[in-house]
Amino acid sequence: MITDSTVELVQSAFINDLFHDIPRIAIPAGESSKNLSQLEQVLDFLAEHRLNRQSLIFAVGGGVVGDLAGFAAACYMRGIDFIQVPTTLLAMVDSSVGGKTGVNLASGKNLVGAFLQPQAVFIDTLRLDTLDKREFAAGMAEIIKAGLLADRELFEKLEQKPVTSSNDPNLVQIIRRACSIKAQIVSADERESAASGGRALLNLGHTFGHAIENVTGYQGVLHGEGVAIGTVMAADLSAMMGLISPGDSQRIAAVFAANGLPTRLPTAIPAAKLLDAMGRDKKNRDGLLRFVVLSSIGEAITHDNVPVDLVMKALSNGGAT
Template identity: 55%
Template structure:
């Protein structure tokens, strides 16, 4: 595997994703910010700080520069957004402050939105600590928070200045969280890389110690970097960045109706990937046999393909109506014309979706 940094190419907002010698690179970059007279701050969560008590200190951060928040999806809220802004304002942080996110997708999304909003925008850096955030949410500049009405309904496109991916951090990640990250890895195979799908199929599981892991993480980042370069703010009429949401229209509805935190994001995505495969078959875009292929791969990495308790179909359908991909009041889904090839599809009969929900355990 190449250890060179990948570049997300966005003209003057281009930035590197670092994969090797992260501790040294991070320490050098923090020292350079300080040498330039800039202040640094970190937003993290209590669980990550407990798992890696000396990581930030070794990179050159001081305790008073770190804000610790509760772990979990409910932290992606207006309440904690406000707390982060006050953390910066009470320290009299100005526009040259550099804000670092040290955590999973929740911390990364929240911190990015704080950076986009404080003083109309300050620099931020991502140090993802979960598999899901390494392969997905830390790259691409989508930042935001949830509302009770739906997930990620408030936010901004705000690209980081750099991403530091240190897979050694995954050694303390609980098995359930690691599995949740695998849902996003599988998603990349299903939407853009049949070879990755087949390679995952050939593996006898995967964990933080697996020698294949760094290469797989890099491959996912490369796919995402290319998609983001082509369609940064998800404005393409068809396809484009929206394809990265394969399975997510279903997943966000599950999270919203079940209550944030009942399912880990990746667990909801796994069910969504299975449903997206069923939908693609229902639209005659995929052969029926692909359902078994997709479901087997999802379950191979200890992920669900059905709801673990019944949720009301009407509420799931209502949550889908609030999905950001919709256009003109019509549901818009990411489907597949082949495993490894995704498209955006609209004008789908809501009754077909309701039937799929029931088959997945809704009522």
């Protein structure tokens, strides 16, 4: 079983009841653990305990644990099975679903990885009771994104009644819907090979967001916060391209804010650094920046030839210098 130091502490009763004396490794909590060095330590752990091709890994934790454990499962003995047990809202609605695994490099996020579908994903919303408000809100960013991609009604529900607590009576239904949207998109384009649209649509806000995470050294900005800021920038870009109205762009920013998320950079970052980081994004095609933009609330498209001056304007509007 693979977890992290925080989950091992706050979910100790759950882990001990469920996994008893199954060998476990707890990696340091946080995005900084999602690297090749930590992967090597996990692989050594699997070898020391003599796992074989009939063995099974449980990934118990948030997105970092799931991505790292899944990649370890994909690499070890050229692939063994694993099961996702997400303990954060973001992992429940996004990273545990879809089969993408991997680690970061200094050059960028998720640049090394593999596709490996988990044998199962077990979601228990009681695990969310230990999340602080900021981590809970980070998960809401991916749910809002799902509504923007494929479900205007979901977006409008979150606009009318923001969800800011794990006690919300609508949360289970909302999680189920967000997972369904992602599963539907992934099933049509599992390896993100479609010439346009397809699984790449799930990266709405992520071209901006991953650049923010990379330039800030994966410190100070949670992934969900980067997605929120990045999606607001993407909506602004969509409005400047004439795809949606400025009013819809403002609505999108307001919904993120109402659900407890930032909509601008917390500190000024040079726009040139962010643009450089975007140039290393794995979604780019033929040397061109590739963005997911909105054609309406509830529908998105990929665009491979966005004018750089509009990208810089969106960055500036979001707080870059």
